[in-house]
Amino acid sequence: MDLTWSDDEERFRHEIRSWLEANVPAEPLPSGDTEEGFRRHQEWEKVLFDARLSVVSWPEQYGGRGATLWQWLIFEEEYCRAGAPQRVSQNGIFLLAPILFEFGTDWQKERYLLPMAEGVEQWGQGWSEPNAGSDLAGIKSKADKVDGGWRVNGQKTWTTRGAFCTHLFGLFRTDPEQERHRGLSYLMVPLDAEGVTVRGVGRLDGDEGFAEVFFEDVFVPDEDVLGEVNNGWGVAMATTSSERGLTLRSPGRFIAATERLRTLAADQPGELDDRVADDVVQAWMDAQAYQLYTLQTVTKMLDGGSIGAESSLNKIFWSDMDVRIHETALDILGPLAELDEGGWMKGFQFSLSGPIYAGTNEIQRNVVAERVLGLPRR
């Protein structure tokens, strides 16, 4: 056990911190889940890219710095601490890129990674469908084999920032004879392709952060199949643990959020209600626990271990914690909460989606009970 950072890591932290201090916009950008805000965030992604900070953990040839997992954690901690803009590129860089690195052809890596790092190409995740939510294997959108590629028909839904993205990655049924998890393939589709219609949908928090994507005889060339044909499920599952596990919600985010919560509580005039104070303390402790748990997970990964079903524990923890952090802030704000003082009400509404996306927490609890604890499936 050694809970100290090396000199190199401290230097790295210092560099990141100084850069952020000099470059983070003083005025917060408009929400990245609106058209105008998305554009502004895309510009920010380019600024990050130019400083080689948009994808620190990627190899240099794709715009990264080959940062270690520890450096990545430090980067995230500093990034959140500085209150830097939301990462609108996250679905590409955190969810698609790991698959590209693991399963992609050389051509696919050359073609897609750099524009993703630069933020000029933005990716939406096309997994969910109207009848395939938790039961993802119920996917009906299909791709029929044609000369040189696939003809895609069907519909995806709840695609985050789909209305502003340039591309979509997702699962499509390529073998109509096979059922459920079998016969699916992972395709990458440009959203300006002929036959694609995107309709933005307003989210609970008011932003147009969702989209429905319709496919009508859309041609996708063979070179845009990611991984083996009909092995899309295996490809998809290889990355769900990173989505739920590490990359999607780094501890820095909650360390920063609970620090903001602490400040909000401390700045209240008069004595803080004991129960509210207790909730603030609990939220702060939870963020600490999450950070330590992450250090443990990263150590395990660096030792060659993998995070499997345990990533479900992680996902339940951070998403429930995020809701509690925001609920506590609303308690403190009282009647001002309604006015979205400090953005807490909007943040609260977004936090409520955490237990739903990336696999609902009910599904995660099933996974924990069955695959970690070994309880009988039926």
Place this chain on the structure above:
Amino acid sequence: MRFAMTEDQQLFTAAVRELLADQCPPDRVRAAWDAPADRSLWEQLAQMGVIGMLAPEVAGGMGMGALDLHPLLIEAGRVAMTEPIVDTAAVAVPLLAVAGHDAGARVASGEQTVALGFHTDPVVRTDTDLLLLETAEGAWHLLTSDSVETTVEESVDGARRLGRATWTPSADSLIGTALSTDARSRAIVGVAAQLLGLARHLLDETVAYVAVREQFGKPVGSQQAIKHKLADVLLAIEFASPMVARAAYSIDQVDADVAVHAAMAKACAGDAAKLAVRHALQCHGAIAYTVEYDLHMWMKRVWALDAQWGDARHHRRTIRTHLNL
């Protein structure tokens, strides 16, 4: 940066776990409700080096730290071991070493056991050879148990022999004054580790039970209401565990925030263990609501230890102060 126990630490823990599984079965815990436990287990642990682990090598110990000891305390909790391992091995041994007291060697070798009494404690254990007691001013005194008058009190956990101590500090019994902060951190991290072990056992037993208990023609453990409760218990344990390890590490590093880390460890471990009790009982049904079934001894130990040296609410107040709230 590295957050993991070493291979040596893991091997030693496994050896202690094996010994405890063999030598501290539920029947031994049950027997402790009727009569104080014999010294056999204590002697074996001493022989393995567990009791004196934190004593310097020159004093017959292993010169190890709280981080090394804490997984063993988790194991002691897992089997609901009754003997005063936290009071003695986790607190008294390092305190007596710091104080340079000659009782240190006898305690580290397993010859004498020690119970701890902070000045805020209403009761102390009465089943040890020595008492290490704190005055309201924070001075620490070592007394033999038979020199201290105690009126017997009954714990909800019948294996814990407790009493109210009446004693008078003297120059002879004084061992030191600046020991309280360290003692408190060591004590609460030690109990936090025990609570984790107790919680693990409650979870393991319940998982095993619900997998075989059938109702409506299938295992009750196949029901989602049961699954989700047990998933929540695991969640609480898994996220409390690194808190306890970090607090133990902070003790060894003499971290400036050790008291905060210890408070967090105790709060999280206590909450996890209480949740484990609630769900273990509920998922077992009436069978766990009987004193004939072993589980009650673990549940009662949790209730006792959760409140000992500050419950979760108490420790959250410590953190509240730290956060300037």
